[in-house]
Amino acid sequence: MAMEKDLSPNSPRIRKLRDTSYPTTPTSRMNTNNQRDNHYPNIPNSPRDYNYTPSSPTARIRHRRRSSENLAEVNRSNVSRVSNLLLGDKNKYRSMWIRTCSSLWMLGGVVFIIYMGHLYIWAMVVVIQIFMAKELFFLRRRAHEERRLPGFWLLNWHFFFTAMLFVYGRIIQQQLVNTVSSDRFIYKLVSGLIKYQMVICYFLYIAGLIWFILTLKNKMYKYQFGQYAWTHMILIVVFTQSSFTVANIFEGIFWFLLPAALIAMNDVAAYFFGFYFGKTPLIKLSPKKTWEGFIGASVATIISAFIFANVLGQFQWLTCPRKDLSTGWLHCDPGPLFRPEYYPFPSWITPFSPWKGISTLPVQWHAFSLGLFASIMAPFGGFFASGFKRAFKIKDFGDSIPGHGGFTDRMDCQMVMAVFAYIYIQSFIVNRDYSVEMILDQISRSLGHEEQKMLYEKLGDILQHKLQGRF
């Protein structure tokens, strides 16, 4: 790109060099143009030389640009040398202001949606997902090949739709059973859809596969297979985390809000700690990150996890699970995790502090481990995304959010955290009996209402006999 720009005779750079090349003696040349580098002796005398020896001036210019880029890189990576400069640099303040503005807007929007409820949060997750998928689909597309394959991009969205039906169908399966029971026809339609959900999704997928095979064009095989694999990877990445996020939401907004808030907190704290104290770079992949920022943010995140859990755990709107798809207020018994426990301080502390004891919710200890993961492991999602951008030489995934890049840039750590939160909740918090769940699943899927009642009565009889037989 540098060569194209520089070889055109009317470009300002060439014109500048041409103007400054008229003096013939090296010293005068150096005096007139302080951008010249001393190391290149064969400075051209006339514009004709540009066409004749294209390498030297452009190489010099490239070298100059590369060295200035190097300087910027050194600036960026070794924050210590320029940390004072950073604080005083107007450009940095402007970009920080833009980032803060858009962060505040995003924060406001999220708070509003949480106030609205579970369904709206779900809708927000779906919208974010669509934007992420669009960004990622566009990334690896090459315009030249796309023109020769009309309708190929439609295949991506077909697979997207199939994945959405599959993933959310499973989640709806449990919730919808309890909701839709008024209108007989809709109930039958929906329960039929749910019963055969797997088959429907499979046939949609196979239809997409066949469509893909039938549109394979000679000499474009490699591109098409590459796109196919790319589509699958995107859909897996996007849908795993969003399905786990939605499952978390229906367990209680707390379990969605806390991990997301921890990641945001970690990001913000890392930025500020790096801003003020950053010296040693953390990892080659992300030159802006520093060890001071990392450690400071870890400490801040863990402490705030503890505090957030206490604050958030007081609201029933956040802690109650949602069993159906309604949108009204929730009242429930929040469970043993959210009942405060009082720990009185030992006697040697009480003279020092005004409080006699501290009341914690048991959930705060779980929040502790969530905070630990958020500060130590979740940044690796960010490193992965940085490495990916470096590997494929892209600066940002998109440009939807000013100052931050695209949606994927914001969501990269959130994705890792959402998956961990889901697995943590399913393994350590919710008491889940796998075999009972499996059989309940089979019962609800295969038996009709009357048969379920019959099963219930028979099982009740058997258990009663067993208990009586014991005594």
Next chain:
Amino acid sequence: MQKEIAGDAPSAPTTRVRHRKRNSDVGAGAGKPNGNHLLVNDSKKYKSFLIRAYSTFWMIGGFALIVYLGHLYITAMVVVIQIFMARELFNLLRKTHEDKQLPGFRLLNWHFFFTAMLFVYGRILSQRLVNTVTPDKVLYRLVTSLIKYHMAICYSLYISGFVWFILTLKKKMYKYQFSQYAWTHMILIVVFTQSSFTVANIFEGIFWFLLPASLIVINDIFAYICGFFFGRTPLIKLSPKKTWEGFIGASITTVISAFLLANIMGRFLWLTCPREDLSTGWLLCDPGPLFKQETHALPGWISDWLPWKEISILPVQWHALCLGLFASIIAPFGGFFASGFKRAFKIKDFGDSIPGHGGITDRMDCQMVMAVFAYIYHQSFVVPEVLSVDKLLDQIITSLTLEEQQALLVKLGQMLQEKVIGS
């Protein structure tokens, strides 16, 4: 490509030489149809035909032995096939030059493979594992806690692989490493989806594994034979060896043999009984309504011709018809996908483990699509038909402990009550 060979001969000597070489290339491959003369007359074909037939017989023989031995051995065979397939596919896109600069990168592939195996087989075999271990011993508690934390264990293994990958990213090799990472994921997904569904089918009853697999084999063999004898019009650009005649002939044969095979296989308890635990002994069970013979009286105009007045059909044969239809019409697309893939990346075969056939992935490409369909079909259409209140009750009483049964009762009551209130 057939049209070129059958059509005008090019004039220039170089193109003619190329043309003739293409022609003899056609001869070296097995079963490529020609517009003008049938394959049967080419003597070189018979040699490759013999090699293919020989290795086919060996494979079928080994397979039959393993089916005789039982569910666990079939699962072991599936796992071994899976390991070989994964190895072939891992080796495919690796570039030795880059690999030398990244020591230990191959180990990452196998780490993810091990994690995937733990995850997939843990989910499928967890219930059977619990049934195998008696409730009194220490082993039971170990097994149940392993199952409870199964997801967490697999996730931590995966995350450690992920972190390992990020920490070993080397400058200037980013693109290669990311592509290898994506390639690993795709391979593992493809290999493990189909093998997990295969194993799930096996434990539902060897019938549900054997029938789809044999239908695919029959479809392959008859497509080859029909194409050999009658093949003229090419089917699809991707696989020039396939013909419409072979396709249609194989479809009809597959559907008919599905009907017959289901009848034959459905008589053996060894094949139709599900396996509830991980033992290896003989199975005795009530096979269920699908495998009980029903006699249908033949309508008058057929019984005049044939000596039989009525035929006995197992209800499962109608299901087998659907399986046969899928195996003949849609499963070949798995083969087309593999052919297109080989063309895209300019490889001739996935490997060379099997003489005459190429690698194991070449044999398993259609089987993979079929295994997934068989599992989904079984779960969606066969299980609801077969499952009755009594059967579920039996299952509950035998596989759950008393506390779990009581918990189930309570939850079921809640579910029913919510439904009643809702409506």
